[in-house]
Amino acid sequence: MSSRDGQQGETAPQLRIPTHVAIIMDGNGRWAQARGLPRLAGHRAGTENLRRIIEACVEFGIRYLTIYAFSTENWARPRDEVEGLMSIMEEVIDKEVPELHRQGVQIRHIGALEGVRPELQRKIREAIELTRHNQRLVLVVAFNYGGRAEIVHAVRQILAAGLKPEEVTEAIFAQYLYTAGIPDPDLVIRTSGEQRISNFLLWQTAYSEWYFTPVYWPDFDKAELRKALEAYSRRERRFGRVSAVDMSAAPRDG
Numbered sequence: 090m091s092s093r094d095g096q097q098g099e100t101a102p103q104l105r106i107p108t109h110v111a112i113i114m115d116g117n118g119r120w121a122q123a124r125g126l127p128r129l130a131g132h133r134a135g136t137e138n139l140r141r142i143i144e145a146c147v148e149f150g151i152r153y154l155t156i157y158a159f160s161t162e163n164w165a166r167p168r169d170e171v172e173g174l175m176s177i178m179e180e181v182i183d184k185e186v187p188e189l190h191r192q193g194v195q196i197r198h199i200g201a202l203e204g205v206r207p208e209l210q211r212k213i214r215e216a217i218e219l220t221r222h223n224q225r226l227v228l229v230v231a232f233n234y235g236g237r238a239e240i241v242h243a244v245r246q247i248l249a250a251g252l253k254p255e256e257v258t259e260a261i262f263a264q265y266l267y268t269a270g271i272p273d274p275d276l277v278i279r280t281s282g283e284q285r286i287s288n289f290l291l292w293q294t295a296y297s298e299w300y301f302t303p304v305y306w307p308d309f310d311k312a313e314l315r316k317a318l319e320a321y322s323r324r325e326r327r328f329g330r331v332s333a334v335d336m337s338a339a340p341r342d343g
């Protein structure tokens with residue numbers, strides 16, 4: 090079955106499914122504010138939405154989903170909000186991890202655990218250990234994560250390992266990042282209308298496609314994800330090379 094009307098099911102040939110989708114889940118605060126609710130209510134609604142989007146990713150056949158849950162800069166938010174986010178994180182691990190495990194989701198963490206309260210550190214480590222052999226979807230949680238800090242961390246590890254300058258290639262460098270072994274994101278989505286990278290996966294997004302939407306994260310549902318996948322499917326990824334169209338138009342040698 091092939092048609093060009095875009096009305097087909099999830100396995101329709103014209104929907105190209107990226108291997109790795111990364112999301113900056115922005116707009117929880119404004120979503121709450123628009124309803125006269127406290128900001129933490131927005132984070133709770135955002136957390137509920139995350140569960141739906143994980144399920145949608147599994148249904149679409151996406152293999153890696155990275156989410157920006159808490160950046161190294163987020164510590165500067167009001168104390169109540171930071172405490173609230175840490176509590177939500179603990180609750181989410183307790184409530185959701187058994188079900189994620191049942192669904193075959195592997196949880197990975199990128200970022201630093203130093204500075205995170207010990208109980209939460211323990212829960213994160215246990216969730217990673219419990220799910221480490223799951224294969225259906227790899228959920229990469231960027232928590233206490235910063236792209237520049239990650240690069241500095243990698244440089245320190247390389248120096249500590251005693252590598253010679255000529256041994257440091259791009260491929261070797263990538264093995265020292267938190268994301269070692271994870272393919273680079275094909276598609277990065279940022280919700281809420283902001284169009285910034287905000288210190289997210291600076292190295293890994295060198296050739297990612299970006300998709301920006303004004304929709305606030307708690308309202309970014311499966312239909313919105315499908316729109317992002319449709320937009321991605323229409324993109325031509327060139328990785329710095331000449332496009333296929335330009336190539337066919339070019340004069341031929343000989």
Ligand code: FPP
Pocket residue numbers: 114115116117118119120132133135136139156157158159163177178181230281
């Ligand atoms: C951005 O909205 C969102 C965050 C800083 C936190 C995202 C966290 C969650 C969705 C819940 C916790 C995550 C996990 C993995 C359990 P914002 O507060 O910057 O919104 P605003 O820009 O409208 O103020």
